Every structure is written in structure tokens, then in C-alpha cells.
Amino acid sequence: MSVLRVRVWRGAEQGAYQAFEVPRQASQTVLDVVTYIQRALDPTLAYRFACRVGMCGSCAMTVNGIARWTCRTHVDKVAADGVLEIGPLANLPMVRDLVADMREFFDKWARAKGRFSGTRTRAEDFARVAPHSAARRDVDAAIECIGCGVCYSSCDVVAWNPDYLGPAALNRAWTLLRDERDGTRTARLHAVAGEAGCHACHTHMSCTERCPKHIAPTAGIAGLKRELARAALHGEL
Amino acid sequence: MIYAVHSGLGAAQILARTQGSLVWLAFYGVFLLAVVVHVPIGLRAVLSEWLGWRGRSRDAALAAFALALAGLGGRAILGVFG
Amino acid sequence: MRSGARARNHPAFWAFLVHRLSGILLAAYLPVHFWVLGMALHHAAGLDAFLRWTDQPLVKFGEWGLVLMLAAHLAGGLRLLALEFLPWRDWQKSLAAAAAGAALVVSLAFALAL
Numbered sequence: 001m002s003v004l005r006v007r008v009w010r011g012a013e014q015g016a017y018q019a020f021e022v023p024r025q026a027s028q029t030v031l032d033v034v035t036y037i038q039r040a041l042d043p044t045l046a047y048r049f050a051c052r053v054g055m056c057g058s059c060a061m062t063v064n065g066i067a068r069w070t071c072r073t074h075v076d077k078v079a080a081d082g083v084l085e086i087g088p089l090a091n092l093p094m095v096r097d098l099v100a101d102m103r104e105f106f107d108k109w110a111r112a113k114g115r116f117s118g119t120r121t122r123a124e125d126f127a128r129v130a131p132h133s134a135a136r137r138d139v140d141a142a143i144e145c146i147g148c149g150v151c152y153s154s155c156d157v158v159a160w161n162p163d164y165l166g167p168a169a170l171n172r173a174w175t176l177l178r179d180e181r182d183g184t185r186t187a188r189l190h191a192v193a194g195e196a197g198c199h200a201c202h203t204h205m206s207c208t209e210r211c212p213k214h215i216a217p218t219a220g221i222a223g224l225k226r227e228l229a230r231a232a233l234h235g236e237l
Numbered sequence: 238m239i240y241a242v243h244s245g246l247g248a249a250q251i252l253a254r255t256q257g258s259l260v261w262l263a264f265y266g267v268f269l270l271a272v273v274v275h276v277p278i279g280l281r282a283v284l285s286e287w288l289g290w291r292g293r294s295r296d297a298a299l300a301a302f303a304l305a306l307a308g309l310g311g312r313a314i315l316g317v318f319g
Numbered sequence: 320m321r322s323g324a325r326a327r328n329h330p331a332f333w334a335f336l337v338h339r340l341s342g343i344l345l346a347a348y349l350p351v352h353f354w355v356l357g358m359a360l361h362h363a364a365g366l367d368a369f370l371r372w373t374d375q376p377l378v379k380f381g382e383w384g385l386v387l388m389l390a391a392h393l394a395g396g397l398r399l400l401a402l403e404f405l406p407w408r409d410w411q412k413s414l415a416a417a418a419a420g421a422a423l424v425v426s427l428a429f430a431l432a433l
Contacts, residue, residue: 009320065325090320100320154326160286195285202282202339203399205331218331219407226404238386239429276346283343306349313356 004079006033008045009087012094017085018042030070030078031059034086034098047098054212057148061098062087067153069212089153105149105168112169113191116176119183127181138178142171142220144213151207151217163196167207167217170198174220177227189231198224255317262318269310277303334415338395341388348385383430390425394418 002024007017020041022033031049038045050058054072061070064078064085078084092100120127129136151167152158158166173192176182192198201221208216231237244250255261277299284290284299358366372378398418 062320067326087320092320094320156327156332157286200282202335203331203402204327204335205329206326209329209331210326216407218402222403222407229404242429272349276342276349279342280346283339306353309350309353309357313353316357 002082004033004075004082004084006037006084006086008034008037008098009094010045010097012096015094015097017087024075024082028075030061030063030068030073030075030084030086033075033084034061034070045098046096055146057146057150057212060089060148060150060153062090062153067150067210069148069150072212089149091153091155091158092149100149100153102149105152105166106147108165109147109169109172111191112165112173112197113184113188114169114172114176116179116182117184118181120181129180135178135180138220138223139175142175142215142217145171145215146213148212150210150212151215154206154210156204156206157200157202161196161200164200165192165196167201167221170201170224171215171217171220174223177224186236189228189237192224193228193237198228201225252317258318262314265314265318269307269314272310273303273307276306330415334395334398334418337391337419338399341392341395344388345385345392348388383426386429387422387426390422391419394422394425397421 004022004024006020006022008020009015010018020037022036022041025032031052034045034047035049038047047061048058049071050056052059052071054069057069059070060067062068063070063073066078067089068078070086075084086098088094088098089100092102092105095101131140145168147168149168151171155164155167157164170192173188177185177188182188194200198221201218203218203222205216205218208218211217228237241251241254244254255265280302281295281299284295355366355369358369373382395418398414401414
């Protein structure tokens with residue numbers, strides 16, 4: 001039975017990696033490793049998880065320098081040499097150990113007007129949205145985001161520019177912009193423009209590279225840039 | 238550039254191509270305008286993201302750089318066209 | 320916590336880095352370029368002397384490097400414009416490669432012209 005050498009971040013901004021030895025199992029995931037450490041070796045280890053089957057995004061952490069869902073990351077895939085380094089999600093304040101403070105992630109979501117606001121009342125009929133319209137296809141390609149924070153954590157512009165809204169918030173704004181039922185187009189365009197908005201994206205595409213749901217926030221952000229250019233030309237802004 | 242290199246890069250050769258040439262003036266004038274606008278915009282992101290320099294002082298420095306480029310470029314055009 | 324360098328190891332990030340670094344080098348070079356041309360106005364003899372200096376192989380290599388920077392920056396910029404204004408397709412990596420190829424072609428043409 002071989003052994004994994006695991007370094008786990010302890011503490012918060014002031015902290016250090018602590019070393020553990022974890023028995024290696026077949027089909028072991030990184031979440032299994034963290035769970036083993038907390039249950040068998042050190043009960044004071046703080047970490048987040050919920051569904052543990054790749055649906056909720058709660059278990060996102062930095063594994064060997066890359067943001068991943070730990071429940072969906074097999075140890076064999078990332079620790080070929082038997083060494084694992086686990087830390088909280090990057091670009092976010094730390095709460096403790098492997099737990100990141102997600103508040104600014106969701107605050108930026110709100111700042112990007114990432115919330116649907118309808119224009120119909122219950123007295124009116126349902127909106128009829130053609131599923132194969134260009135707009136709806138754009139929405140479908142980006143709508144499955146569950147707000148896990150992996151893209152935000154992988155984005156260098158987020159690290160370099162504290163005001164940058166980030167790929168998830170902008171991606172969501174894009175889906176709403178392309179939602180023909182939504183009524184806050186102009187306000188949303190203003191919200192996503194500028195140095196803190198889509199124009200700060202330099203198309204590194206780390207978000208697209210790392211998104212566990214294979215969404216391409218870069219595509220949505222490119223769309224926002226296009227929409228803003230169009231709106232500016234038409235005097236909408 | 239390839240044209241210029243083929244035709245020769247001595248001072249006399251450069252000036253023979255550019256002096257009094259309206260085509261060259263138009264070409265280089267547009268190039269200068271593009272540079273004066275584009276370079277500061279590009280540097281703005283670099284300064285804020287890699288040096289953490291934000292705000293009015295950064296923008297003022299970039300405006301000064303743009304003016305310097307325009308000045309130097311204008312002088313170059315005068316020297317080589319006029 | 321900061322993301323590691325391992326997270327940046329993909330083509331689109333390299334394309335960004337090339338674009339940014341070439342831009343910085345070109346921005347540093349341009350004042351020099353304008354200054355030299357401006358010498359024609361007041362220091363024609365100085366310009367000639369400078370141009371003789373540029374005949375050295377090391378300087379020629381530097382000039383080739385500058386053309387490479389320009390071609391790379393231009394190609395990278397065109398790649399971004401295509402990504403942002405044309406309908407999205409998932410082959411951006413090919414776009415990065417095409418941009419790199421175009422940059423190399425132009426620089427080689429320049430080098431051959433020397």
C-alpha cells in the first residue's frame with residue numbers, strides 16, 4: 001500500500017503548509033484525501049464540500065497550483081509522483097485552512113447585474129423563446145454555471161486588478177443580456193463596461209481552460225465587448 | 238519596411254524616398270496618429286496590472302508620454318519630409 | 320492565495336504574454352525610432368554615422384528582433400479582433416498558432432531582405 005505525501009494549507013493569510021501522509025487507494029479523489037486527513041489525522045482541518053459527486057462546486061480548491069473540484073479530481077491524475085499540495089481557492093480572502101471567503105465573488109456577480117429582472121406579470125402569457133434562436137443558443141452555452149469560483153480563481157486579471165468583476169459574473173451578465181425576457185439591458189451594459197468590466201479581460205482564457213462545466217466565459221466576455229461596441233455606435237450608452 | 242530595406246538605408250537614400258513625398262507623408266502620418274493613440278492605451282493596462290499604478294498620476298504620465306511621442310514623431314516627419 | 324504558474328501553461332496565455340511583452344518592447348523602441356529619424360532635420364551627418372553603426376551584425380539582429388516584435392504584436396492583435404468580433408468558435412488555439420506563424424513569416428521575409 002503506497003502512501004501519498006500531502007501538504008495542506010493551514011491558517012489564513014498568515015499560515016503554512018502542513019505535511020500529512022495519507023494511504024493511497026484505488027480511484028481515490030482529492031476530496032477523499034482531505035476527508036481522510038480531517039477524520040483520521042487532524043479534526044481541526046476546515047474544508048467545504050456538499051454533494052461530493054460533481055454537481056455543487058462547493059469542494060473547489062487549489063490542487064498542485066490549479067483550481068479544481070476536488071471530488072472530481074482523481075489523485076492518479078494530479079499526483080503522479082505521490083505528492084499533493086492542497087490550498088484554498090486563489091484570488092479570494094481566506095477564512096481558514098481550505099475555506100475561502102466567497103463573498104466578493106458573489107458581490108461582483110451582483111455588481112455585474114447578474115440577476116434576472118422580468119417585464120411580464122402573472123396576468124400575461126408565458127414568454128415564448130425559440131430554443132434554436134441565436135440568442136437562446138448563446139444563453140444555453142453559458143447558463144450551466146453553478147458559481148463554484150474555479151474560473152475566478154484561475155484568472156490572472158482578477159489577481160492583478162482587484163476591481164475586475166471576473167469571468168463568472170461577466171458570463172452570467174452575458175446570459176442575461178441574451179435573454180430576450182430580461183428588462184435591464186442598458187443598466188447591465190453600463191455595469192459590465194470599463195476597467196472593472198469586460199474590457200479588462202485580456203483573453204488569457206484560463207477561465208475557459210479550467211471551467212469544470214466546460215463553459216467558455218471568454219466567449220461571453222467577447223460577446224459583451226461586441227454588444228458594448230454596437231451599443232456605443234448606436235448611441236445607446 | 239521590406240521596401241525600405243531593399244531600397245537602401247543610407248541617409249541620402251531614405252531622404253530621397255521621403256522628401257516631398259505625399260504618399261509617404263500620408264502613410265507615416267497615419268502611423269504616427271495610430272501610435273500616439275494606441276501605445277498609451279496599451280501601457281495603461283500594463284502599468285495598472287503589473288506595477289499597481291492607478292489613478293490620475295498614471296493617466297497624467299501616459300498623457301505626457303503620448304505628447305512626447307507626438308512631438309518626437311512630428312519632428313521626425315519634419316526632418317524627413319520637409 | 321495566488322494561482323500557480325502551472326495554471327497558466329496554455330496557448331492563449333502564451334499568446335497574451337507575447338502580445339504584452341512585444342507591445343512593451345515596441346513602446347520602448349518607438350521614441351528611439353522617432354529620435355533617429357528626427358536627426359535628419361538637424362544632424363544629417365549624425366544620422367549617417369548612426370546608420371553606418373546599424374550596419375553591424377548585432378544591430379541587424381536587433382532590427383530583425385524588432386520586426387519580429389512588430390509582426391507578433393500585429394498578428395496577436397488581429398487574433399484578438401477576430402476572437403472578439405467574429406462569431407465564437409472553439410478553435411482559438413489554431414488562431415494563436417496562425418498568428419504566431421504569420422509573425423514568423425513576416426520576420427523571415429524581412430530577414431531575407433537584409
